[in-house]
Amino acid sequence: MTEFWKEHSKLATVEEMMLDSNAQQLTQHELPEILSMLPCLAGTDVLELGAGIGRYTRHLIGKARHVTAVDFMENFVEKNKEDNSHLGNAEFLQADVTKLDFPKHSFDLVFSNWLLMYLSDHELRSLAEKMLGWLRPGGHLFFRESCFHQSGDSKRDFNPTHYRTPAHYNHLITSVVLDESEKAEKKCCGFDIVLNKPVQTYVKMKKNQNQLCWILQKVRRDVVEQHQGGFSTFQQFLDNQQYTRRGILLYEKMFGSGYVSTGGPRTTKEFVEMLNLTPGQKVLDVGCGIGGGDFHMAKTFGVEVLGMDLSSNMVEIAMERAVTEKLPLVQFEVSDATKRSFPDRTFDVVYSRDTILHIKDKVDLFRKFYSWLKPGGKLLISDYCCGEQPWSPAFQEYVSQRGYILYTPQRYGQFLKEVGFTNVQALDRTEQFIQVIKSELHRAEEIKEAFIQEFSSEDYDIILKGWTEKLQRCETGDQRWGLFYATKD
CATH class of the missing domain: 3.40.50.150 (Vaccinia Virus protein VP39)
Structure with missing residues (x-):
């Protein structure tokens, strides 16, 4: 994965990050569409995973109380910091998300754009469990991925992407349950799907329905009801x-x-x-x-x-x-x-x-x-x-x-x-x-x-x-x- 992104991050441009020569025009339409889906960010703490050069970071900083922007490519992180650190209360971290850790209940929103498709199923399940812990009760997870096949037109000598189906993501994410029991009360939590839909910018501009985004909410998991036959949701x-x-x-x-x-x-x-x-x-x-x-x-x-x-x-x-x-x-x-x-x-x-x-x-x-x-x-x-x-x-x-x-x-x-x-x-x-x-x-x-x-x-x-x-x-x-x-x- 490091070798792949070294090849596609030499100049730290939006075209490299999106792996698409039409990135500027796509961004112009995609940004407002995706930002409009997010829950109200006023007074919230946001964790942005796979922040890249800060395409979304600058907008999140403008709305939230604090943003923690994470990427594992150093030049992406430096570019993001250079362009956006002056805008407000934010922290910029270079880290591998599979090794990342934060205190429990640190964030109201975890935001991820084109990241989970670079993780194995095992890594994704592990990260989902961590994100559940990092989120406060009622907090939200937003993520967006390429499903079925690639979208960008950049030449790739090899491609480490996992093009999952939406149903595969739904199952992986919602099947994760975290025990958050305390001394006086036994309880666990999981993710419920609020929304899963195609990104309309790609439908309209590329006739492409493979760009999918999700909003999930951290909710308490009670004893599974009888009619659910043992399923978590x-x-x-x-x-x-x-x-x-x-x-x-x-x-x-x-x-x-x-x-x-x-x-x-x-x-x-x-x-x-x-x-x-x-x-x-x-x-x-x-x-x-x-x-x-x-x-x-x-x-x-x-x-x-x-x-x-x-x-x-x-x-x-x-x-x-x-x-x-x-x-x-x-x-x-x-x-x-x-x-x-x-x-x-x-x-x-x-x-x-x-x-x-x-x-x-x-x-x-x-x-x-x-x-x-x-x-x-x-x-x-x-x-x-x-x-x-x-x-x-x-x-x-x-x-x-x-x-x-x-x-x-x-x-x-x-x-x-x-x-x-x-x-x-x-x-x-x-x-x-x-x-x-x-x-x-x-x-x-x-x-x-x-x-x-x-x-x-x-x-x-x-x-x-x-x-x-x-x-x-x-x-x-x-x-x-x-x-x-x-x-x-």
Whole structure:
């Protein structure tokens, strides 16, 4: 690694550091984009790893209380110090991050740009554990890496970079847990994903979706809930159990190309028609799955769509499809809607299909939706609901095993009114749900041979069993399906 960077740091220029002859123009657009994603830095202590010649250091110094800028190439560190030490309270260190150490709870933000891809999996896991310790409770980690393949056009005699997939980073970082027990209290902590998305500068200027950035938050890890099956985070549970890549493609085979939610393209077209979309409007899709609905809205109505999902497997497939669809109006990100923030009045529409059943505090989430919508904005949600309690033991077990938080359609509608939405329609569409399930069971029989050939007879039997049990739950009245429409005055 030292030899590689000696070769690419002779003049300590931004072109060398970014390994790209177009570095100046990229920087002009990339800097404000990435800085806009960071949490508020006022009064914070920031650790910048792989600071290079200080492309970001100068901006971090201007916002934070103190910045510690670290790089392992001496001439990069000297250049950074020469250009930026006069700007404020900062320290410049030459060090190898794999050997770096700081006291516990020293920083509010760890910022890293193009560093982790030069570490082995073992080194990355070790550094993640250290960063957890260095961060104060509630602190954030930001990092950005090249995934899949290289971006820069600089000639390289050899390339020590690890071009991981986003899912690989997600698993490595979120699986690290640190014991921070004290005398009176036993506790541990880990990282939760707040945001994982492509850097749009590279999408627009290079047609390149391989530049990915992350924001993660240090959170307390309680005893793993039963429905998470032993996984440290709900995101890990989704990617490793409920929505494995194979499982997603299996669902898609049943629901239709691009879809993993009830009714596939048929219900999507019906519900989207209720929104009266017009070209240029901005739509947020919460729980976008693999993007079928987003592509439909962009292609049919010319709207801009941001699809967000907590499953990195879902988003990776959606991004792969976006390349094929060649639709710049559609973007995707891995993010947690309960932790994500947008400026007030950003979107014309918030749309969500069969997703919010996973979220405990629905009122708080609906309050976010309300603030994110422009005046006159519209909300459209379909979601799993329930009948009045007491439920049957079988349904109670199903809800507990899945970790769903369900309400009656009427109560759901009341939540929307509580946060200020008007013209609220809380529709019980269970009968439609039943008919959709029956049609999907019929379709399953028609595609049985092709399904088994692509997957297996065991998968086919599991799908049929699941759909049949879902039908029974609806027919007994325990499981309901709600459709919710509302507006912001």
